[in-house]
Amino acid sequence: MGCVLEARLVGVVEAEQRERDGALERNDRLIGVAVKARTHAHVPTLSDLRPGLLDEVEVFFGLYNQLAGKDIRDHRRGDAEVALALVREGAGAFGRASG
Template sequence: MTSISELSPYDDDGTLNVVIETPQGSRNKLAFDEKLGLFRLKGVLPAGHSFPFDFGFIPSTAGEDGDPLDVLVLMDAAVYPGCLVPSRLIGVIEAEQTERGGKTERNDRLIAVAANSRVHETIKDLGDLSGPLLDEIEHFFISYNEAKGKQFCPKARRGHTAANRLVEAACRKR
């Protein structure tokens, strides 16, 4: 039996593996605790805030912050924490995040579409999303971090090619 921590970033057919931590609509921020092998409540968003889409990570990767790469997954309905969702990358919001103590580091947000999504099946690249939806996604990450006393500063929006390069680099760091 393979544990979540041992999953490959990609399936045999090249589809991206994403493990969902926090379902769409949730105010609870959940995070996989690799040492315990379970999901831990990491925080609660303020009233009126919730995750706009399912949020998770790509197993067997390491980002600039040392954690697995984060992914927001567009799909037709929310799934449960721990669900493996085959996905395709459509882009990335490149960003810097500043902690309370002033430490700033790169903390990009990958965006993917569930491979089985009917609603989003025609979306192949970040440019296929409407500008207002992208603005809402960025605003969510800005306000989410603000509520935690952090600053999230989007620097650029890039398509699936740049996003795939980030995943490849994160696989090598692991």
């Protein structure tokens, strides 16, 4: 908490979650690695991550949301281009809402 670092997007886990009130909402998880981390210098894509890591991330967020009374469904995994497109889409929507 309170730490800022430069990260490189390597992909996304696209997901939907059902809120307590029953509403369905997108809740994608961007996956990035620290630019200056020697331990992740070899990770340009999701497939270069440690085997099983994304499975663990998906299970973690599933349990996290379950404890909050929400249900989450993972749709698919996307590469860095898909992740960047989602960031741009979100930034554009934020700009339209606040501008």
